[in-house]
Amino acid sequence: MNINLQSVDPSETQSGEKLYTPREVAHKLDLSVETLRLYEREGLFVPYKLSSGHRRFTEQDIEWIVCIQRQIHENKLNFAGIRYLLSMLPCHEMKPCCLEDHAVCPAGNKACRPCWDFEDTPCRERGENCRSCVVYQQVLNIDNLKQILSVKFKCD
Numbered sequence: 001m002n003i004n005l006q007s008v009d010p011s012e013t014q015s016g017e018k019l020y021t022p023r024e025v026a027h028k029l030d031l032s033v034e035t036l037r038l039y040e041r042e043g044l045f046v047p048y049k050l051s052s053g054h055r056r057f058t059e060q061d062i063e064w065i066v067c068i069q070r071q072i073h074e075n076k077l078n079f080a081g082i083r084y085l086l087s088m089l090p091c092h093e094m095k096p097c098c099l100e101d102h103a104v105c106p107a108g109n110k111a112c113r114p115c116w117d118f119e120d121t122p123c124r125e126r127g128e129n130c131r132s133c134v135v136y137q138q139v140l141n142i143d144n145l146k147q148i149l150s151v152k153f154k155c156d
């Protein structure tokens, strides 16, 4: 039989990280696949997409989703509150962006949502991938997130 390998979804990233389907994550975290879709639509995370367009989740993504749930259920934040917290990340300093980009970026100082939730930031218009960006990677590493924000507020 002729198997088209292109149509087979891999279960690992190229670096060997295990990938989970939305259904597996939903089962693991006792939530629905619709809730995962909602978190994505609300701009709380950037999904890993296979070439087929299907979503997959790494362990790091799962930890981040657990953190989102904690903010909702324990800290009583709504989606706008979480987006606002994430918008405080000094992305232009973390990346860092050139002055020209910073001047025109819609995710500038007055934004109330994280930079990856904008379609038209200069970096996204250049085709940069938010998932592999240092800004988003720091968010996925929850321990760093607190540290970044505390440094930011001490400096301001």
Ligand code: SF4
Pocket (backbone or CB within 6 Å): 091, 095, 115, 116, 117, 121, 123, 124, 128, 129, 130, 131, 133, 134, 135, 136
């Ligand atoms: S590439 Fe994406 S995550 Fe990185 S700074 Fe630009 S918009 Fe933000």
